[in-house]
Amino acid sequence: MSSYRQLLYHIVFRTKDSKPSLCHDYASDLYAYIGGIIRSKNSKLYKINGIEDHIHLLTDIHPSIALADFVRDVKSNSSLWIKTSGKFPEFEAWSEGYAALSCSYLDTGLVIDYIRNQHEHHKKSSFRDEYRKLLTENGVLINEQYFP
Numbered sequence: 001m002s003s004y005r006q007l008l009y010h011i012v013f014r015t016k017d018s019k020p021s022l023c024h025d026y027a028s029d030l031y032a033y034i035g036g037i038i039r040s041k042n043s044k045l046y047k048i049n050g051i052e053d054h055i056h057l058l059t060d061i062h063p064s065i066a067l068a069d070f071v072r073d074v075k076s077n078s079s080l081w082i083k084t085s086g087k088f089p090e091f092e093a094w095s096e097g098y099a100a101l102s103c104s105y106l107d108t109g110l111v112i113d114y115i116r117n118q119h120e121h122h123k124k125s126s127f128r129d130e131y132r133k134l135l136t137e138n139g140v141l142i143n144e145q146y147f148p
Contacts, residue, residue, distance in 0.1 A: 007061045008046075010111050012054060012134065013075060013098040018127055018148055020052035021090035029087060030078065037077050041065055047112040051122050056115040058108065071098050097146065099131065101138045 015021050022030065031048045038045045038059055046058040061070050075094045082088045103111055114121075121130065128148055135142055 005063050006105050007063060008103050008105060008108065009059055009061060009067065010101045010103050010115075010134075011057050011059065011071060011074075011098060012101075012131065013071070014054035014095045014127060014131075014148065015052075015091065016093040016095050018053045018095075019090065019092065021088055021092065022050065022052050022055070023088055023090075024052065026085075026087035029085070030082065033081050034074060034078050037074050041070060041073065043070070046108060047115045049115045049118045051118055051127075054127050056118060058103070058111050058115060067100055071100065095148070099135060099140070101134065101140070 027050070034048060034055075034057070035045045038057075042062040043065065044060040046060070048055065048057040050056055061067060075098075079091075079094055082091045125133075131148065132142065
């Protein structure tokens, strides 16, 4: 008998101190690189997008990989690429934390649309406000001591 699973996560992480250092001109290169990291982990990237200070991704993580290890590897490998590519000279690092929100496959269309529309969304809302709303709507208790 086969095992079946669907481990979808909406993951959000930001640049260190929310510094706007992810130049839009090269964002597609960064997203392609992150997609390669995810594929190398036998996982599937449904959507990735962001703005100058943070990234959203919707991914199905292979069950052999712990979520914390997955995010650590995506952040550390992409950080190294960013620093060596020369395309993002203002980038220092990713922030230490992240949000990983589980979601139903039935909601993937909504999450993909949300991620796709980041540039429009952030004409009206800051990262801080968006992050607080995402966490609250998903029932995540916010520790104000560590909130960006």
